[in-house]
Amino acid sequence: MKKILPFIMIALGASLWGIIAVFVKGLGEYGLTAMEIVAARVFFAAIFLVLIGIMRFRNCFKLESASDIRLFAGTGILSIVFFNYCYFTAMNQISISMAVVLLYTAPAFVTILSYLFLKEGINLGKIAAVAGTILGCILIAGVTAGSSDITLFGILTGLGSGFGYALYTVFGKFALRKYHPFTVTLYTFLIASVFLIPVTRLWTKAEIFLNTEVLLLSIGLGFVPTVLAYFVYTWGLEKTDGSKAAVIATVEPVVAMLLGVTLYGESLGAVQIAGALLILSSVIIVNLPARRKNAGMVDDSSKLEH
16 A cells, blocks of 8 residues: 555655536636636635745755746746636636646656756657647647637637746746755745735725635635645655656546546546547656756656646
8 A cells, every 4th residue: 555655655746636626616606807817726726835835944044045936937927827827718718628638738748848947858759749649739729720619719729728838847947956845835826826916906906815615716716726735736746756656657537538428517628638538648758868867856856837
């Protein structure tokens, strides 16, 4: 049991990310926009992280330099805010299944961005993964181009979520050179909250948040598929190989697809499924050979933002 428990925890963390649509759809039904939902998520996540930090990570609050705020502006604003906005918008424009699959184009973006900005090497496996991802997107976009349930804006925001997700890895790697993963996570959500609350003027929706269901959905969004999912995933990651964790984590889109089919009556065609499988296979290809060294740090930086 001790040997398989880390795998179970990784799968549980990824599954919790996969149910995020329940909270997003629920809040959307009360008239909250995608950006307001993002603001609610980062605000409540920040509260939970501060409380956890006080109890367990008091030494992780201090920054070495005030100028390092720019690193967390990168992870918090350029990544978290942009990624979540695109992801939540895509869920309302296209199916949950397709939104989460397009999110998983992130490893292809990571490969390209890491090559350009982090001077990381690129090999045939990575090139094949990028090509597979592009082909998968073409299959998804091409076969559904005439469908009223799929919009070009939905596909673009879905790809935008993958790009925003990838940006976190780039900024996160720089931040993790100096700071503990919890410090990076904490300041990421704090900066995102400080930025988003005045931008969205969330206080003008105070009356809506007095509704018990809206409040519970907001708290749940900030805790279950955010803080809890991250800690569960990280616990498992610390006790297993990073490349295995990356493969197990692909349970997330599977859970999201099942959720879309069972709760929201979504359906997938054969070509859509083929495109989705191409993208997920590319995720496995790009992770398996490259993440055996320093797997913990790399995988922490790629998963913190969820």
